[in-house]
Amino acid sequence: MEEPNQTYYPTLKQSFGLIGLLLLFSLAGAIPMIIIKGMHLNNDVYEQVAQLAMYVISFALVIELAWKKIRKQGLWDPTPKRQMVGMEIIAVLLTMTIATIIIVDPIIELIPMPEYFKRLFEELMKPDLTSFLTLVVAAPILEELLFRGVILEGLLKNYSPQKAVIWSALIFGIAHFNPWQAIGATATGVLIGWAYVRTNSLIPGLIIHFFNNLLAFCLMVFIGSDMEDMTLPNLIGNNLLYVGIFALAVAALFVGHRLIERWSEKEA
Numbered sequence: 001m002e003e004p005n006q007t008y009y010p011t012l013k014q015s016f017g018l019i020g021l022l023l024l025f026s027l028a029g030a031i032p033m034i035i036i037k038g039m040h041l042n043n044d045v046y047e048q049v050a051q052l053a054m055y056v057i058s059f060a061l062v063i064e065l066a067w068k069k070i071r072k073q074g075l076w077d078p079t080p081k082r083q084m085v086g087m088e089i090i091a092v093l094l095t096m097t098i099a100t101i102i103i104v105d106p107i108i109e110l111i112p113m114p115e116y117f118k119r120l121f122e123e124l125m126k127p128d129l130t131s132f133l134t135l136v137v138a139a140p141i142l143e144e145l146l147f148r149g150v151i152l153e154g155l156l157k158n159y160s161p162q163k164a165v166i167w168s169a170l171i172f173g174i175a176h177f178n179p180w181q182a183i184g185a186t187a188t189g190v191l192i193g194w195a196y197v198r199t200n201s202l203i204p205g206l207i208i209h210f211f212n213n214l215l216a217f218c219l220m221v222f223i224g225s226d227m228e229d230m231t232l233p234n235l236i237g238n239n240l241l242y243v244g245i246f247a248l249a250v251a252a253l254f255v256g257h258r259l260i261e262r263w264s265e266k267e268a
Contacts, residue, residue, distance in 0.1 A: 008157035009073050010066065012167055015151045019175050022062045022146075029054030048130035055134055059142035066150045076157060080149045083201040089263060090207055093195055096256040097188070097208050099249035101215070104187045105232045106246075111179050127221040135217050140209035147172045147189065148196050148205050156197070165193035188212055198264040 010018060070078040125131055151171060155164035169189030173182035192205040223235075236242045 008075050008154055009069050010151060010154040011158055012155065015155065015167070015171055018062055018066060018146070018151065019171060021065065022058055022175065023177070025058035025061050026054065029058055045130075048126075048128065052130050052134050052138065056138055056142065059138075059146060063142070063146050063150065066146070070150070070154075076153070078150060078153075080145060081153075081201050082203060083199065085199045085201055085204055086263075089199065089260060090204065092256045092259050093191070093204055093208055094211055095252050096191055097212055098215075099252040099256070100187050100191055101184070101212070102232060102246060102249035103253070104184050108180055108183050111183075113180055117178070117180070125220060127217070131220070132217055135213045136210060139213055140206050143172070144192075144202050144205045144209055147175070148192060149202055152193050152196060161197050165190060165197060168193050195260070198260055 067078045070076060125135065147168060152164060152168040155168055158164070159167070169186050169192075172189035173186030176182045176185045188208070192208050195204040195208065196202065232245075233239065233242050236245065
């Protein structure tokens with residue numbers, strides 16, 4: 001995609017640059033983990049707290065750098081948009097979130113996960129307090145501030161809403177750095193991005209993100225961290241019922257889209 005003549009920060013290339021910075025800071029943040037292991041402090045608490053701190057600091061640095069760049073350019077205000085939205089809109093969006101998860105699940109299943117990656121997920125995402133704080137609290141706030149509050153907002157000022165939402169969702173997926181999370185994150189990113197455009201607020205995205213990650217955490221707590229056990233067909237246990245649920249999910253997305261579009265037109 002060509003960069004527009006009048007550019008607002010961040011453009012598409014600059015958005016990918018922010019993800020590169022995020023990766024760089026994350027890699028640099030791995031140094032304390034190495035030090036902890038070198039000091040023979042192989043304690044789960046130390047490692048989990050270090051992982052949480054590394055995650056928060058990496059995102060905070062990238063967001064702060066982006067905000068400084070935006071303010072220096074002086075073309076738009078990066079203050080997060082926090083307009084409240086009606087509960088009926090939130091209810092529809094959460095229903096669409098569940099529908100998106102159901103529809104995307106069979107696509108993710110097509111990509112077999114290597115055993116070493118399964119073990120890595122099990123080590124990183126444990127059903128404990130630190131994982132809850134990372135996945136359910138920190139991730140929705142920090143990721144929405146960066147991917148919607150900075151990246152999507154900047155892309156919306158440079159490109160059409162459709163291109164901005166799609167590209168921001170793809171960047172959101174890529175930033176998860178693995179295909180199993182990237183597919184679901186991209187799909188959810190499209191939903192959150194569309195909700196951001198329609199409501200002009202970060203609040204719906206925060207709620208969707210929180211709800212989505214809370215569901216994932218609850219699955220870890222009550223079912224376990226084995227990814228194969230988390231597939232919907234295995235959870236439902238009946239193929240005919242699964243097909244029916246899948247069809248309802250498609251219908252829910254269609255109806256939800258129509259409802260939100262209608263409500264946003266009334267608000268305009």
